[in-house]
Amino acid sequence: MNDAPKGLDIAGSQRRPGTLPVILVTGLSGAGKLTAMKALEDLGYETIDNLPLAFLAALLSPGAEHPARGVAINVDIRSRGFDAEQFLRRVESLRARPDLDLQVLFLDCAEGVLAQRYTETRRRHPMAEERPVTDGIALEQRLMSDIRDDADEVIDTTLLSINDLKRLIAGLFPLDVHAGLSVSVMSFSFKKGLPREADLVFDVRFLANPHWVPALRPGTGKDVEVGAHIMADPVFAEFDERVSGMLTFLVPLYRREGKSYLTIAFGCSGGRHRSVFMAERIGGVLRESGHRVTVIHRDTVFA
Structure with missing residues (x-):
């Protein structure tokens, strides 16, 4: 996109x-x-x-x-x-x-x-x-x-x-054309607009929202308790498996075509819980597959 x-x-x-x-x-x-x-x-x-x-x-x-x-x-x-x-x-x-x-x-x-x-x-x-x-x-x-x-x-x-x-x-604009594919995985809030630089966008607003749990609301998707709440959603396991599988399949194809930069974005309502969790999780999956990955959280500031 x-x-x-x-x-x-x-x-x-x-x-x-x-x-x-x-x-x-x-x-x-x-x-x-x-x-x-x-x-x-x-x-x-x-x-x-x-x-x-x-x-x-x-x-x-x-x-x-x-x-x-x-x-x-x-x-x-x-x-x-x-x-x-x-x-x-x-x-x-x-x-x-x-x-x-x-x-x-x-x-x-x-x-x-x-x-x-x-x-x-x-x-x-x-x-x-x-x-x-x-x-x-x-x-x-x-x-x-x-x-x-x-x-x-x-x-x-x-x-x-x-x-x-x-x-x-x-x-x-890399000068080293042999540097390979650089992947950015981004979290964002739909309230603040779609990231124009994103090549692939995933809407994760269907996952269980930690915002509605008072004890979890102040946290972020990097917190263990927040992640556990999201993963407890009955649809999470299948979604995670399908997205991880699709991206580990697609990223090498983009690299094969000579693409030097790919941005994958996960969006939720506030850009703080579900999107942050998924960006961190998928970033880790792609790193384990041997890709150069940077994780960016566009709309969340961490202390």
């Missing part, structure tokens, strides 16, 4: 031999582009921030000196001479180059969360000038909408922590 209009598995496909990996990072102001660029730098990309659009073709010209591994370039509304239509034309031209493996990463975020981020940091939105920050956000959303639609990967950071965003970047 990746929000990626240009294809379901572009980042996960095998890179063409002999090509230079190029990530164009763009998106809404305040949506996490700085964090994304830092994550790409940590992966080994040479990073260039706020490049004027006119310099893009020259930087990537066939005769130019290129980094040995890959380059990540941030081009957005702040960049001198930025124009959405011109950006799309240049991207189309670069995608046609046989020596480049180019992908566009668009960072998106809900308007209310963006406004809150600007209020908390007291920064001025680049499109707001003397107007309210919400006016600047709305204008930028309109100007960037065509670029969002054309992007290879769209990451909505509305509900992501900085560490979760870094994990997603690491899985989507």
Whole structure:
């Protein structure tokens, strides 16, 4: 369920031999582009921030000196001479180059969360000038909408922590194409929305809910007592066996197809008990099968 209009598995496909990996990072102001660029730098990309659009073709010209591994370039509304239509034309031209493996990463975020981020940091939105920050956000959303639609990967950071965003970047854009499949197993609350980055989503709201047991309500799915309550549900054993079997069957198939990153999400009402328990349990099952697994709890903070 990746929000990626240009294809379901572009980042996960095998890179063409002999090509230079190029990530164009763009998106809404305040949506996490700085964090994304830092994550790409940590992966080994040479990073260039706020490049004027006119310099893009020259930087990537066939005769130019290129980094040995890959380059990540941030081009957005702040960049001198930025124009959405011109950006799309240049991207189309670069995608046609046989020596480049180019992908566009668009960072998106809900308007209310963006406004809150600007209020908390007291920064001025680049499109707001003397107007309210919400006016600047709305204008930028309109100007960037065509670029969002054309992007290879769209990451909505509305509900992501900085560490979760870094994990997603690491899985989507690995420079080591032999690193294999990286699996993230996530818990979430349906009340806070589906995780857009999820490839597979399981609704576990049918399982016995510890929330209605006063002694268990303050706990989480990591607690033994909470787990025991969930496992006591008469349907749990069969569900657990079927899901575990299906995923241990599917994950190697995704890896065989060259996918580098897979997100499996378990959702319940509050994102605290049943989804956390299942994410931890399935994460353990997949680790025992030899897979690289990270477990993320999107909507629960642990003491």
